[in-house]
Amino acid sequence: xxxxxxxxxxxxQNVLNNTVALPRIQEALDVKLLEFEGRYVLTKQMVADYYGxxxxxxxxxxxxxxxxxxxxxxxxxxxxxxxxxxxRFASDINVAxxxxxxxxxxxxSFLNIGMLLTESEKAxxxxxxxxxxxxxxxxxxxxxxxxxxxxRDVLMEPIIYDARQKMASRDLAFRxxxxxxxxxxxxxxxxxxxxxxxxxxxxxxxxxxxxxxNQEVLRILKQAEDE
Numbered sequence: 001x002x003x004x005x006x007x008x009x010x011x012x013q014n015v016l017n018n019t020v021a022l023p024r025i026q027e028a029l030d031v032k033l034l035e036f037e038g039r040y041v042l043t044k045q046m047v048a049d050y051y052g053x054x055x056x057x058x059x060x061x062x063x064x065x066x067x068x069x070x071x072x073x074x075x076x077x078x079x080x081x082x083x084x085x086x087x088r089f090a091s092d093i094n095v096a097x098x099x100x101x102x103x104x105x106x107x108x109s110f111l112n113i114g115m116l117l118t119e120s121e122k123a124x125x126x127x128x129x130x131x132x133x134x135x136x137x138x139x140x141x142x143x144x145x146x147x148x149x150x151x152r153d154v155l156m157e158p159i160i161y162d163a164r165q166k167m168a169s170r171d172l173a174f175r176x177x178x179x180x181x182x183x184x185x186x187x188x189x190x191x192x193x194x195x196x197x198x199x200x201x202x203x204x205x206x207x208x209x210x211x212x213x214n215q216e217v218l219r220i221l222k223q224a225e226d227e
Contacts, residue, residue: 005115005127009068012115015130016072016108017190021137026107028129033107034089037081041104043093047113051120061116062103069113073106 005011015021031050033040044062048055062069077085078101085102086095095102105113111130117123 005130006118012068012112013072015115015134016112018134018137021134022108022111024133024137025111025130028133029126031107031110034092036085036088036104039106041106042110043095044103044105045094047105047110050110051114051117051122051126053117053120057117057119058113061113065112065116069105069109072112073109074112075104075106076101077104078102 005015031042032046033042034046042050044058045055048058062074082099082102085104086093111126114120114123114126115130
């Protein structure tokens with residue numbers, strides 16, 4: 001099933017929460033970012049120029065998707081911070097002298113805009129690269145297979161609703177599985193879960209099952225596969 005990032009908020013959030021894939025996406029896109037107060041940001045005009053659209057198009061997306069974009073890193077720069085920003089990047093930005101605030105995008109909110117833009121060929125290209133990198137990263141981190149990815153969570157308790165919610169959400173992000181009867185349980189996978197399942201904190205399923213206490217479980221799983 002092809003993912004449509006322009007219409008699915010969960011799919012967009014799954015990308016933006018993927019702490020493993022994001023650095024690779026940033027490297028692949030080679031986006032010019034301004035370093036300011038420990039963050040890497042772009043102005044609204046920089047985002048519009050990158051995607052080849054009018055600045056008013058970005059403004060309309062900000063109005064229509066205000067909560068989502070703020071959640072993913074868009075913020076208003078004001079007061080002393082704005083004064084410092086203007087002084088530091090006067091040659092790189094075009095901001096009215098009397099402006100009392102300036103909207104800034106970090107890399108995640110910049111990608112968020114690209115996943116919302118439907119009338120930009122550059123945004124379409126970005127979405128394609130995003131999906132390629134996400135799929136490649138997950139395959140690499142899981143050894144090319146995601147059949148047992150839910151079982152990497154060795155501490156998950158079998159509470160029915162919580163378990164169904166986790167499994168449905170992770171299947172959507174990791175295995176591209178979707179079925180109508182799990183729709184009510186779906187939510188985006190958190191950054192912490194991405195790190196647990198495919199990041200530095202992930203545990204290889206084979207290593208887990210090699211533990212003596214899990215040998216009987218492994219025998220049952222293999223028997224089920226043979227049947």
